[in-house]
């Protein structure tokens with residue numbers, strides 16, 4: 001088994017565990033997402049990339065967006081399907097990877113990608129996800145991004161040699177890069193920040209996490 005396969009299995013065990021799925025299913029959407037959606041015209045299809053327990057999918061649906069929700073892990077897909085059933089054909093919940101999105105180019109007017117990018121098992125997968133997001137975002141579309149960065153590192157993380165790759169104590173990998181590298185990667189794909197770029201540290205029960213949160217606009221409106 002390759003290192004990527006082993007890492008992916010460890011990550012799948014974590015994300016599919018009933019405790020993790022229940023924990024994310026119990027969360028409500030963050031007020032900053034609700035406010036962003038309130039200000040965003042409802043046109044085109046939205047993508048909730050890495051939908052977890054479905055809180056952001058629900059926020060998109062309630063705002064009126066026709067929404068595709070994707071998650072790599074079946075436990076999360078099932079949880080999102082369960083909580084969005086009442087929305088019928090307004091929602092399509094599928095298993096799928098951020099680094100290989102099964103959708104044509106320019107499919108989405110709005111992509112919400114909260115807490116997902118840093119879960120890439122290595123830098124290659126991380127870069128592929130950035131390119132895929134840019135590919136499926138329609139010209140002038142909006143990306144709502146929230147990801148961890150390497151600006152502040154939890155002392156419990158172990159650097160794994162390769163670029164930006166860190167291991168949690170249980171061996172689950174994360175890809176953490178400096179915030180300017182994250183923004184540059186998106187800029188190279190034609191996505192630039194709109195409004196305030198938030199760069200802060202959250203003390204989570206698992207340890208400190210540096211967060212980059214911003215909205216990015218695709219070129220060619």
Ligand SMILES: C[S@@+](CC[C@H](N)C(=O)[O-])C[C@H]1O[C@@H](n2cnc3c(N)ncnc32)[C@H](O)[C@@H]1O
Pocket residue numbers: 015024027049050051052053054055056070071072073076096097098099113114115116119120
């Ligand atoms: C921290 S949770 C965030 C869930 C949701 N976005 C939210 O804000 O509640 C990260 C989610 O990303 C999913 N995930 C991890 N790697 C992924 C990948 N490569 N492609 C798609 N989803 C992924 C996990 O299964 C998990 O549901």
